[in-house]
Amino acid sequence: TNCLTTAWRLFKNLSEEQQRYEKQLIFEHPAFTKLCQQLLHNARRMTRGDLVFSLHALVSLGVPQNTLLVQTLVRVCQEKLNQLDNRCISVLATTVAGMDKDKNVSALQAGLQLLVEQRISSIRDIFILQNLMKCLGKDAPVFLKKKLEVAVLREIDGLTFPNALHMFLALVAMNYCSLPILNACSKKIQENVQDAPFRQLILILEACYTLQYRNVELFSALADYVNSIAYFWDKRQIILFLSACEVLGFQPSGLMDTFAEKVTEDPEFLTLKNLLCVLRVYSRLNYVPRVQKHLFFETLQSCLNKFLPQISSTELLKAVYSLGILGYLPHRALDELLQKDSKDELILSDDHKEQNSMMLHCVKTCMELDSPSFTKPEFVLTENFSSLVSLNLRKAQGALMELLGDGNMFRQNVQLPYKYHIDFEIRMDSDRKEVLPIAATDDHPNSQVQRLAFLFAPVSAFCLGTTHPQGKLAMKMRHLNKLGYHVILIQNKKFQEMTKEDAVEFLKGKIYSKDAFSFPEATVQDNN
Numbered sequence: 001t002n003c004l005t006t007a008w009r010l011f012k013n014l015s016e017e018q019q020r021y022e023k024q025l026i027f028e029h030p031a032f033t034k035l036c037q038q039l040l041h042n043a044r045r046m047t048r049g050d051l052v053f054s055l056h057a058l059v060s061l062g063v064p065q066n067t068l069l070v071q072t073l074v075r076v077c078q079e080k081l082n083q084l085d086n087r088c089i090s091v092l093a094t095t096v097a098g099m100d101k102d103k104n105v106s107a108l109q110a111g112l113q114l115l116v117e118q119r120i121s122s123i124r125d126i127f128i129l130q131n132l133m134k135c136l137g138k139d140a141p142v143f144l145k146k147k148l149e150v151a152v153l154r155e156i157d158g159l160t161f162p163n164a165l166h167m168f169l170a171l172v173a174m175n176y177c178s179l180p181i182l183n184a185c186s187k188k189i190q191e192n193v194q195d196a197p198f199r200q201l202i203l204i205l206e207a208c209y210t211l212q213y214r215n216v217e218l219f220s221a222l223a224d225y226v227n228s229i230a231y232f233w234d235k236r237q238i239i240l241f242l243s244a245c246e247v248l249g250f251q252p253s254g255l256m257d258t259f260a261e262k263v264t265e266d267p268e269f270l271t272l273k274n275l276l277c278v279l280r281v282y283s284r285l286n287y288v289p290r291v292q293k294h295l296f297f298e299t300l301q302s303c304l305n306k307f308l309p310q311i312s313s314t315e316l317l318k319a320v321y322s323l324g325i326l327g328y329l330p331h332r333a334l335d336e337l338l339q340k341d342s343k344d345e346l347i348l349s350d351d352h353k354e355q356n357s358m359m360l361h362c363v364k365t366c367m368e369l370d371s372p373s374f375t376k377p378e379f380v381l382t383e384n385f386s387s388l389v390s391l392n393l394r395k396a397q398g399a400l401m402e403l404l405g406d407g408n409m410f411r412q413n414v415q416l417p418y419k420y421h422i423d424f425e426i427r428m429d430s431d432r433k434e435v436l437p438i439a440a441t442d443d444h445p446n447s448q449v450q451r452l453a454f455l456f457a458p459v460s461a462f463c464l465g466t467t468h469p470q471g472k473l474a475m476k477m478r479h480l481n482k483l484g485y486h487v488i489l490i491q492n493k494k495f496q497e498m499t500k501e502d503a504v505e506f507l508k509g510k511i512y513s514k515d516a517f518s519f520p521e522a523t524v525q526d527n528n
Contacts, residue, residue: 001050003035004057011061019302021379023062040069051077052088056095065099074104081111089115090128091504095136097173103241113140120147126155126163130170138175156184164174164188165200168207177211186218192429193225198237201226205244216465217244223252229259235269238262239277246281251463253287260289260296272307275300276315279322285463286474288326297323301330308333313340314356321359324410325364326473327478337363362475365418370481376484380451383415384423392492393423396456399503400424401510408437414453416483420476424454425485435511452511456492 011022028030039054046054055073063070077084077092084092093112099105116132122131125519129152136144152167159167164185170177187393189196189204196204201222208215226233226241238259245252263270270278279300282288289296304311304319311319320337323330368374389397389412400410410426427436430448441449461473469477469489477487488510498506 001046001055001057004039004061005053008060010146013334026061036063036069040072042381043072044079046076048080048084048088051080052084052092052095056091059095059099065102065105071104071143074108078104078108078111081108081115081365084115084117086123086128086508087124090125090131093131097134097137109135111134113144117144117147120151126152126159126167129155130163130166133176134173137173140174145174148162148174149176149181152178152181153184158179159184159188161188161192161195165196165204168204168211172207172210175210178214179213182211182213182215186215189489190218190221193221196222196225198233198241200234202244203239205248209244209247214248214464215328216250219248219250219252219464223250223255227252227255227258230255230262235259235262235266236274239274239281242281244279246284249460249462251285251287251466251468255398256282256285256287257289257291260292264292264295264299267303270303270368272311272315275303275307276318276322279319283322283325283471286326286469286471297326297328301328301333304333308336316340317356317359317363320363324370325475327366327475328356329363329366329370334363334367345469361419362472365479369418369479374482376482381417382411387422389413390455392496393456395496395500395503396424396454396490396507398425399507400421401502402500403504404435405506406437408439409435411438416480418479420480420483422453422480422485426452426454428452428511430456432512451485452488453480454488454490456495458492459491459493462491474516 003238011019014022043051051073055070055077057071058070059065065071092108096105096109101109107364112132113136116136123132129148133148136148140148141164145437149293167185169183171181193404204222205219207213208218223241223245226238230238238255242252242256243261259278300323316333316337320330320333373470388510393412397412401407404410404426412424414422414425416422425438427438427441428434428450429436432450436449455473455477457469457473461470462468463470467489473489480487490510493507495503
């Protein structure tokens, strides 16, 4: 056992390439074969500690699971399960968590689950508890997950920084979102973020996504830390971090500014894969750098042009679509895209036809509406999509009825050109003091009439913890603005939480306030 565990301790500190080489040397060594034979012969006479540590070392060194030796040790562990102390149970749980589920392993896991149920009240070590959580996994019954949660919370005051990092992974393994545990772990991580290696930061963000745990304070602390040491990090590491933030819908603005500077200073590091990732992150999070924004997009366009001879049709579409969302259309790449479209290469060459169709439609809409030659139309052809409103808009409909006094003073479910849709539309005089009947303004179109478009958007359409719209919503607002609408964007979740009286007052403020009509242009349209 000492021989095997020492070999494992030395082995795990090597690089992957060294591990492959050393593993071959170990397995081919005549003493290793003799050692395994001796282990097989003495398996049932070993102490409980030697038994579980030997199995752990063998599995960790990569001895195949289907060998007689590993299967024998698994069966002996099953036989001696009740004799194991909590430390041995923890080591065994760690080992089983990394093994494939065959007949013997599944039986051992089931036995471990029964043993944990009996002993959970006596386990006071968080490290042991999180190992058990990883072993029992997502298939553990809900009542046992709750018992483990209670046991962890009982010892939460003794939580260390390494425990906090691994607890995230343990909860992912169980597919169990415990807010009290996650909040405690988040606090500990924020206090010690400078001690977290890069890989752990990524794992934390991925765990938060899997568990649907959204903690803006935690994400901000991680992003601020990465930004503070960004000049010591490899640029590809920052791309991975930004990509993990993008999946969560979190906008780390400071880091995105810093990274934009890095790109403009040295764009040569960008591979095609990295370029597409950067474009996706900045477009989805609707972020334009505060300084040198034109230079940043020109640099990205130059990189995209460099890859045009080798880029696939779908990748080209994604790149142009991402830039289009931000109001920037790269001319050379766009010409190439339109040539491919004329040959039907974009829709027919990929399995994701519906998604490609949607992206192509957006690109063509951007070409038209974001063009410098586009002028605001005096009249926009609209139609009512349906007289019924969805359940989550009933409150807004009722508030507008009470505020305006008549259903003829507004329209609902309005379908516009370019496949755009608005929840409600009202029209006002040029001084924005009086709401006008819809029918009267339809019969006598007047360019002085102010058109208001109400968009009630879900929380997922905004960057996490903010009222900053994500890319597609921001593009829609920009285009509605071009069509002559003043856009009033409302976060529907907050609106639903208002009382009826507050909802009416809120909409009244939005309709009659001049500030409500301003739309900040967070784009680089003037490049076109």
